[in-house]
Amino acid sequence: MNAFLPIIFGLGYTLGPITIGKALGYISIESAWLVLGLVAFISTIFMCMLEKYDENQKKKKKNFHRNRLNVKFHVLLKLIAVFLSLK
Template identity: 55%
Template sequence: MKVIRRIVYGGILYAFGFGMLSMLNTLVFFFVSAFIFTLGEIILSISVTPFIVNHTPASHRGRMNAVLPMIMGLGHTLGPLGMGTLLKTFTIENGWVLVGIVAGISSFFMLWLEKYDHRMA
């Protein structure tokens, strides 16, 4: 399976798993949701690095390996701050819907990218 297709599937699992948290609030569905988005996380964790390596010129791979943790760290910093700000106004259910929608839209864009980039391996 192509790396980008695995990323799409992982994102769909994220969208479905996190989206479930907004609609189903029993303990059983919480564990089912956690299982689903954990599968997505596993798929993404083994797919994102090969995707980045395959799309970075050999002369820039060292730079990417240095900069990428800072970019991801910025997301880990701004994500909770942004969601915390939104949760002051909206309910937690709306927050999970937003996370599911963002994951779904991101998966769609990765699928769209696959159609237009013929180097995907």
């Protein structure tokens, strides 16, 4: 993972100018900035949605482990009660 992110960033720095240079042959610079702004805005919305999803998954996992611990504790208490009642 440590080497993967620099590769992605490097590709962006390499392919970005080439792509926008070719696109400027067909559209105006104002349109290009509008498209780039729109892409950045949509990417920001997706990143916010991903963060909310990740927080919800962490809460579900935490609650799952807490409930699982409570079940184990109650089972242990019942086993102790059964053991003490046998004496």
